Amino acid sequence: MSNGYKRKVIIVDDHPMMRKGLAQTLDNELEFDVVAQFDRAEEAIQKFEELSPDLMIVDISLPGMSGLELVKHLTARDEEVKILVVSRHDETLYAERVIRAGAKGYVMKLEAGEVLVKALRKIMKGGIYVSSEVSEKLLMGMARGQKDMNESPIDQLSDRELEVFELTGKGNSTREIAEKLHLSIKTVESYRARIKTKLNLENATELMVHAVKWAESEDADL
The missing domain is CATH 3.40.50.2300 (Response regulator)
Structure with a gap:
């Protein structure tokens, strides 16, 4: 300057x-x-x-x-x-x-x-x-004062839910996620329950599969 x-x-x-x-x-x-x-x-x-x-x-x-x-x-x-x-x-x-x-x-x-x-x-x-x-x-x-109607389901996740989702996709257990994010295991389980609801997933297995696929697609952009 x-x-x-x-x-x-x-x-x-x-x-x-x-x-x-x-x-x-x-x-x-x-x-x-x-x-x-x-x-x-x-x-x-x-x-x-x-x-x-x-x-x-x-x-x-x-x-x-x-x-x-x-x-x-x-x-x-x-x-x-x-x-x-x-x-x-x-x-x-x-x-x-x-x-x-x-x-x-x-x-x-x-x-x-x-x-x-x-x-x-x-x-x-x-x-x-x-x-x-x-x-x-x-x-x-x-302008709409609303979220975009065409947003992806992932957009619906809160910042913390997205962190939990990403760490799940990278193979971290509930306990590992709790330690990394300085949360209790119960809190992480609560986030996972909300993620399943928002993404319309039936169980923990579906959540894991969905999260892994998303994490892999993110890594493919590297």
Whole structure:
């Protein structure tokens, strides 16, 4: 930037190569300074006040606390923090969720580096960055005052239900999900019951099969 001030950036992603790629992209731009990289949300929370970042780049799927929960946690502590979610997950499913949670933008990991920089610059100017397709979907939803009638059943899941659904699809047991999300086993079972109802699934076996298929389709986009 012309005044020589660099925007301090923290990257939170559990894939070392992804963190390295994001950092290199930003290091090539004069206005950004990557001051820290973390692979867990909990580490970012611990260092947040000390580092006082201008920007944060956050992945959704993290060990322990999810990126979505991290966004909610940080924006509750500091309304001014600007967060861009960069994830491999389907933007049409997650972009609206992260914006509602307090993030200022969403970029797919498959996008080129210049898209990342463009998104960060727009966010720093006070804007919100999503793709034109998602922007149109969000505006249509606002205009109707209702959820899109054509939404997929997965869209009906709450943020926490979606986390439980994804972890189920990755082969985690109820106890493992409870430990990862810091919930009781009874609470996880309650979420699973709600998921079955919303997705019109008869039993735990159908839930597992459905979740595994969905998780595999998500991974196929990597």
